[in-house]
Amino acid sequence: MPTFVDILEYIGTFAFAISGIRLACQKDFDVFGAYVVGLATAIGGGTIRDLLLDTTPFWMLKSSYLIWSGIALIFVYLFRRHLIRLNNTFFIFDTIGLALFTVVGIEKTMNMEDCNYPFWTAIIMGTITGAAGGVIRDIFLNEIPLIFRKEIYALACIIGGITYYISQALFDNLVITQIASSASIIITRIVAVKYKIGLPHIKREDN
Amino acid sequence: MPTFVDILEYIGTFAFAISGIRLACQKDFDVFGAYVVGLATAIGGGTIRDLLLDTTPFWMLKSSYLIWSGIALIFVYLFRRHLIRLNNTFFIFDTIGLALFTVVGIEKTMNMEDCNYPFWTAIIMGTITGAAGGVIRDIFLNEIPLIFRKEIYALACIIGGITYYISQALFDNLVITQIASSASIIITRIVAVKYKIGLPHIKREDN
Amino acid sequence: MPTFVDILEYIGTFAFAISGIRLACQKDFDVFGAYVVGLATAIGGGTIRDLLLDTTPFWMLKSSYLIWSGIALIFVYLFRRHLIRLNNTFFIFDTIGLALFTVVGIEKTMNMEDCNYPFWTAIIMGTITGAAGGVIRDIFLNEIPLIFRKEIYALACIIGGITYYISQALFDNLVITQIASSASIIITRIVAVKYKIGLPHIKREDN
Numbered sequence: 001m002p003t004f005v006d007i008l009e010y011i012g013t014f015a016f017a018i019s020g021i022r023l024a025c026q027k028d029f030d031v032f033g034a035y036v037v038g039l040a041t042a043i044g045g046g047t048i049r050d051l052l053l054d055t056t057p058f059w060m061l062k063s064s065y066l067i068w069s070g071i072a073l074i075f076v077y078l079f080r081r082h083l084i085r086l087n088n089t090f091f092i093f094d095t096i097g098l099a100l101f102t103v104v105g106i107e108k109t110m111n112m113e114d115c116n117y118p119f120w121t122a123i124i125m126g127t128i129t130g131a132a133g134g135v136i137r138d139i140f141l142n143e144i145p146l147i148f149r150k151e152i153y154a155l156a157c158i159i160g161g162i163t164y165y166i167s168q169a170l171f172d173n174l175v176i177t178q179i180a181s182s183a184s185i186i187i188t189r190i191v192a193v194k195y196k197i198g199l200p201h202i203k204r205e206d207n
Numbered sequence: 208m209p210t211f212v213d214i215l216e217y218i219g220t221f222a223f224a225i226s227g228i229r230l231a232c233q234k235d236f237d238v239f240g241a242y243v244v245g246l247a248t249a250i251g252g253g254t255i256r257d258l259l260l261d262t263t264p265f266w267m268l269k270s271s272y273l274i275w276s277g278i279a280l281i282f283v284y285l286f287r288r289h290l291i292r293l294n295n296t297f298f299i300f301d302t303i304g305l306a307l308f309t310v311v312g313i314e315k316t317m318n319m320e321d322c323n324y325p326f327w328t329a330i331i332m333g334t335i336t337g338a339a340g341g342v343i344r345d346i347f348l349n350e351i352p353l354i355f356r357k358e359i360y361a362l363a364c365i366i367g368g369i370t371y372y373i374s375q376a377l378f379d380n381l382v383i384t385q386i387a388s389s390a391s392i393i394i395t396r397i398v399a400v401k402y403k404i405g406l407p408h409i410k411r412e413d414n
Numbered sequence: 415m416p417t418f419v420d421i422l423e424y425i426g427t428f429a430f431a432i433s434g435i436r437l438a439c440q441k442d443f444d445v446f447g448a449y450v451v452g453l454a455t456a457i458g459g460g461t462i463r464d465l466l467l468d469t470t471p472f473w474m475l476k477s478s479y480l481i482w483s484g485i486a487l488i489f490v491y492l493f494r495r496h497l498i499r500l501n502n503t504f505f506i507f508d509t510i511g512l513a514l515f516t517v518v519g520i521e522k523t524m525n526m527e528d529c530n531y532p533f534w535t536a537i538i539m540g541t542i543t544g545a546a547g548g549v550i551r552d553i554f555l556n557e558i559p560l561i562f563r564k565e566i567y568a569l570a571c572i573i574g575g576i577t578y579y580i581s582q583a584l585f586d587n588l589v590i591t592q593i594a595s596s597a598s599i600i601i602t603r604i605v606a607v608k609y610k611i612g613l614p615h616i617k618r619e620d621n
Binding site: 021024025027028029030031032033034036037047051054056057060061063066076077080139140141142 | 258259261322324325327328342346349350351352354355356357361362405406407408409410
Binding site: 051052054115117118120121135139142143144145147148149150154155198199200201202203 | 435438439441442443444445446447448450451461465468470471474475477480490491494553554555556
């Protein structure tokens with residue numbers, strides 16, 4: 001039986017894969033290409049994290065992530081005419097995925113036995129887990145990575161990481177900390193999108 | 208003395224490097240850039256495989272791959288006016304390389320001592336060995352990876368991997384399995400190119 | 415107290431980060447995106463080296479690299495109207511960084527205890543340490559990597575690596591070898607830029 005966290009992780013995988021598959025189809029990738037882009041969006045961040053932590057990439061021993069990416073492909077095919085109406089639902093799923101992936105990345109880093117990483121490294125690993133899949137997706141699509149130009153996305157992961165650190169120091173309770181960290185990511189992301197809050201840009205030199 | 212498999216591997220390296228070098232020259236890369244792109248095409252897939260398997264990248268202890276990529280560079284320079292006529296020959300070499308790299312990737316994964324990977328992971332590692340070098344090449348060239356849009360390429364590796372699994376289960380004979388797997392890749396690729404068989408695309412949402 | 419080599423390394427990190435941040439700002443990245451591109455330019459090469467060598471990426475246990483990339487971001491913001499006038503200064507810093515990163519990469523490879531790498535592998539690792547960050551930067555910017563098309567850059571690292579090998583064989587003195595190797599990189603780079611020396615291109619096939 002999958003646990004509650006497993007179910008959240010599958011929701012995140014599904015939502016991340018859908019974002020990759022949809023963009024790939026818009027660029028006229030074939031179904032195989034779309035599947036690879038969806039899969040890379042879903043598992044790319046965690047794979048980079050695991051390579052940096054020198055541990056076996058999480059998807060190499062458990063097939064759920066490949067299967068859920070495949071379900072996402074079938075879903076996009078079946079509902080291709082109705083996906084735009086579901087954009088808000090996908091946004092919620094994607095944000096849940098972002099929050100959960102970040103917390104998973106932080107905890108995996110802190111639980112590595114070989115090496116005592118400082119907490120800021122854990123925050124970076126959480127951010128990579130949540131946000132690097134989207135960077136790989138955009139490189140495959142031959143686009144400038146979206147998270148470098150628009151919206152608050154990776155910054156939400158960093159805020160979630162700092163919240164994790166503070167909450168754990170204050171309450172020393174894992175469940176409270178996980179909820180506080182996830183909530184801070186979800187709220188940051190929703191507020192940023194709703195009120196169109198973005199980060200400033202440094203003006204070009206030639207202006 | 209190089210073995211028969213060594214010779215096939217050098218042919219594959221040479222053919223993969225040539226595909227990278229030719230495309231780089233078309234984009235006006237200098238000879239160093241062309242060499243790096245050719246080398247990355249030839250060794251990129253195996254390097255990603257070895258990073259994922261947490262083993263020393265194969266080319267770091269054996270200089271043949273760098274040397275064959277260098278020979279490919281000289282070859283492209285000398286025969287630059289005659290390469291188009293050799294396209295069919297390169298296609299055969301490239302397909303042999305694809306088949307061999309895939310089989311090598313599968314077997315290296317199954318022979319890892321630290322970790323018992325499921326067979327589907329071995330198929331993915333075989334496919335990465337065969338096809339990921341071309342993805343890196345296209346990223347360096349700032350193009351959308353060709354294998355995501357056109358032709359059956361990576362899918363041939365997956366078919367080869369499934370053939371490997373079935374053949375090994377039926378005959379339990381390594382040589383028969385290697386030949387069956389390679390042959391299935393080569394035949395799939397030749398049939399797909401000859402009859403222009405491609406994978407379907409999911410229509411855009413806005414149509 | 416930071417050592418002399420530490421200080422050179424911080425200068426290199428600062429200069430590499432500035433090159434990434436400036437180009438990112440020109441492409442209208444937000445401050446977070448600019449910081450990530452600057453950081454990736456500064457630490458990307460060493461990270462790939464450490465993944466290939468199967469050792470913990472150098473920046474995961476020491477925060478200086480992240481901090482110096484942050485200082486570079488603030489610097490670019492404060493002096494955004496005056497940066498063009500500083501181009502020559504940045505060029506010197508960047509070249510010092512290139513030389514130092516290459517030497518660090520060579521020595522880290524030769525000092526790996528688990529594995530006896532041949533010296534040509536150390537030269538490649540030195541070149542990756544010095545030059546791969548710029549390749550990642552250009553991929554993030556969705557540009558063809560500059561070092562594949564223009565100027566002598568990575569080749570200077572290779573010349574520095576060969577100089578390292580010859581000097582160590584002749585003098586067997588670490589300090590002399592480090593100085594000789596760095597100097598050969600800096601001189602190659604300065605001469606190449608001053609006299610606009612580039613590598614030849616192989617003419618296109620269709621000409």
